[in-house]
Amino acid sequence: xxxxxxxxxxxxxxxxxxxxxxxxxxxxxxxxxxxxxxxxxxxxxxxxxxxxxxxxxxxxxxxxxxxxxxxxxxxxxxxxxxxxxxxxxxxxxxxxxxxxxxxxxxxxxxxxxxxxxxxxxxxxxxxxxxxxxxxx
Numbered sequence: 001x002x003x004x005x006x007x008x009x010x011x012x013x014x015x016x017x018x019x020x021x022x023x024x025x026x027x028x029x030x031x032x033x034x035x036x037x038x039x040x041x042x043x044x045x046x047x048x049x050x051x052x053x054x055x056x057x058x059x060x061x062x063x064x065x066x067x068x069x070x071x072x073x074x075x076x077x078x079x080x081x082x083x084x085x086x087x088x089x090x091x092x093x094x095x096x097x098x099x100x101x102x103x104x105x106x107x108x109x110x111x112x113x114x115x116x117x118x119x120x121x122x123x124x125x126x127x128x129x130x131x132x133x134x135x136x
Contacts, residue, residue: 007053007101018052025126026052026103029095034069037125042071045133048123053101055080057128058121064113066120071128073121074112081121083108096121103127 009017014027024030039048048058048071057080058073066072079099086095086107096105105127112120 005098005100005102009101014052021126022051025124026105029104030124031106032070032124032126037070039071039123039125039128039130040069041065042130044130047131047133048073048128049131050098050101050103050105051127051129052103053098054129055098055100057081057098057105058123060133062116066112066122068120068122070106071123071125072112073123074116074119076121081105081108096123 011027015023018026021032025032043060043063045060047056047060049056056077058076062073062075064072064074082097082099082102084095084097086093093107093109096108097103098105106121106123109120109122110118112118
């Protein structure tokens with residue numbers, strides 16, 4: 001299968017670079033347990049990026065508390081996310097992956113805040129990192 005992503009690494013390279021839980025979620029499409037992730041209730045100002053390749057994915061102004069147990073955003077950085085139809089577990093969902101490296105982030109649903117986009121990006125904390133906004 002041809003890899004269409006800009007950043008191409010072998011699974012062996014990913015295994016060497018990522019912690020086991022990161023590899024499980026990012027490369028094997030795993031899911032962390034709800035309400036356990038570092039960024040679930042994290043609301044500082046800054047940017048969230050892909051843990052595998054550091055691509056900017058979300059901005060803090062788009063984060064909200066959904067009560068689902070995972071970090072939730074109503075919008076992604078334009079062009080940063082690739083969307084894939086996911087029919088696993090007897091459901092039809094939309095998987096979100098990093099557009100740069102293809103790493104699994106989570107899923108997007110149409111049950112987000114209606115006053116904004118109506119979308120809820122349900123993202124695994126282990127798949128993202130955070131860069132705080134610099135003081136001016």
